[in-house]
Amino acid sequence: MKIRKMAIFMVIVLVLIFTLEAAAQAKKINNIGQYTFARVRGKIPTPEVMKMLVDRYAADIKTGFEQAGYGFLYEPFINQLKTAQFEDTTWNIGDTVKWMLFRSHGKVKVSGELEWAGKKPVEVFAVKVKEGYKTYTFIIPKPCGNIAFKDMVEEIPEAICSLKVSPAKANINDPITVDMSGTQFAKSMKVEIFDKQGARVASKDLTPEGAKWQTKLDKPGEYVFKGSAINLAGKPSANPCEGKVYINYPPVAKVAPSCTDCTNMYGKPLTFDASGSSDPDGEVTRVVFELQDANGQVIDSFNDTEKPFTWEKTLYKEGTFTVSTTAYDNDGAVSAASEDSRKSFTVTRKKFFGLIELGPMLAHGGDQYDLPSYALYLYLRPGFFYWINPDKVSLTMTAGAGLPLKGDPWKAIIMAEMLANFHFGKVYLGIGPGFTTKELSSLYNRKSGVDAVGQLGITLFNNYVRISHLFFEFRAPIGRNFEDHHKMGLGFRYCF
Structure with a gap:
């Protein structure tokens, strides 16, 4: 009993195996035209075939593609069929198609795999449809207009690398843009940066979705950007893909003041000379001077766009100052601060002067002595002038001689004085003690003595x-007697 059941089971298994093998084998056909999808009589020009298929049978084509499990190809097929190149070819004996759309009793049907077993090849139109990297080949037998799917070939194209770098010339730390968005058929990209010595200084992995990169370079010189692209099969691109960027050398600023110990230079022009500024790979086109006081406050600046880049400045303030320069080249690069671009100097004001003063003076005579009311003297007094508080308070000390323009009984006199002077703009008032020797002999009751000057x-x-x-x-x-001893005069003073 068990043997009988086993035998029956084996028979069933063998029947199933033969059935599946038979189903897996392509069905051979030797005639065509009985179950036409779209009747095509004769060799109708391809544009008319396309128009007929698209305009009249679009809905049926969609139904057939969905039944075949190729609904995703419907829209590419319809859209590309309008402009596709139709090829006149043949369906040769022994060749197969994966499936075919046909019509039976007015309904769209889909066959399984078919093999042509006729006596001679069948004339067909062949058309190719692309979806992604896959190319699908369809044939349309001319006698019946049925649509048959022949085969599919996956064609992964070589990646084509595209690299654009801008700008081609830039300054240190300027943004550099790398753009690989023009790369084709790549799943990933990479860019590497090399300096002039061939050392790699930076690299970046990119994707088709993120194909741009912005970077900066902090050293001058020439750099090479090399790009590569990887296609879907993991194969790198072979086409040349690189760009170059030149990073401009910045200029070097130098300044030399006309003095560093600027004694007595208050109110006198000082010169700041930046003609020694230079640029290694271009030319200096502008120098900006900046003057700071001892507290670091900027008190003045000057923008010079003409060679030889000098600035003449007069200071009306004492103290220590710093002049700094910044140079700009023809590409807009800016010099860095250095000891040569920044110099300090000290300005002082002259406070002590030698002086000489002279002028006419009247000395009182008197009717009681049978003398004229006043006698004319010419005096000359050397001395010194000192600013206690510049432009506000000064001190003068002088001593000299006065000579009468008439002879006896008038005598030469010696004068001296020390005055405190209070200045109000250009006007000043001086007061202080003085001394004068007698201008007449003792017979006239004249005495030497102190004066209020x-x-x-x-x-x-x-x-x-x-x-x-x-x-x-x-x-x-x-x-002493005022009437006999007072004097008055005019004077000119020169301080040096």
């Missing part, structure tokens, strides 16, 4: 190293 003057000229004054002076005696 006053001056009212005006500044004629002051360039801070030379000063001149014009003044009126009055000398009043102290401890």
Whole structure:
């Protein structure tokens, strides 16, 4: 009983195997035209075939593709059929198709695999449809217009690398844009940066979705950007793919002040010379000067666009100052700060002057002595001038001689004085003690003695190293008769 059941089971298995093998084998056909999908009589030109298939049978084509499990190819097939190149060829004996659309009792049907077993090849139109990297070949037998899927070939194209780098010339730390968006048929890309010595300084992996990269280079010189692309099969691109960028050398700024110990240079022009600034691979086109005080506050600046790049500046302030320069080249690069581009200097004002003053003076005579009311003297007094508080308070000390323009009984006199001068703009008032010897002999009751001296003057000229004054002076005696001993005069003072 068991043997019988086993035998029956084996028979069933063998029947199934033969059935599956038979089903797996292509069905051989030797005639065509009985179950036509779209009747095509004769060799109708390809454009008419396309129009007929698209306009009249689009819905049936969609139904057939979906039944065959190729619904995803419907739209590419319909769209590409409008412009595809139809090839006149043959379906040769022994060749197969994977499936074929045909019509039976008015309904669209899909066959399995078919093999042509007729007596001679069948004339067909062949058309190719692309979807992604796959090319599908369809044939349409001319006698019946049925659509048959013949085969599919997957064609993974070589990756074509495209690399654009901009700008071609830039300054240090300027943004450099790498663009590989023009690369074709790649699943990934890579760019590498090499310096002039061939050393790799940077690299970046990119994708078709993120094909751009922005970077910076912090050293001058020439750089080569090399790109590569990998296709879907993992094969690198073979076409040349590189770009070059030149990073501009920045200029070098240098400045030399006309003095660093600028004694007595208050109010006098100073020169800051930046003509020594240079550029290794171009030319300096602009220099910006900046002047700072001891607290680091910018008090003035100057933008010079003409060679030889010098700045003349007059300072009306004492102290320590710093002049710094920044150079710009013809590509817009900016110099870095250095010891040569920044110099300090000290400005002082002249406070101590030698002086000489001279002028006419009147000494009182008197009717009681049978003398004229006043006698005319010419005096000359050397001395010094000192600023206690510049432009506000000064001190003068002078001593000299006065000579009468008439002879006996008038005598030459010696004068000296020390005055504190208070300045109000160009006008000043000076007061202080003085001394005068007697201008007449003892017969006339004249005595040497101390005077109270006053001056009212005006500044004629002051360039801070030379000063001149014009003044009126009055000398009043102290401890002596005013009527006999007072004096007055005009004077010119020159301080040097």
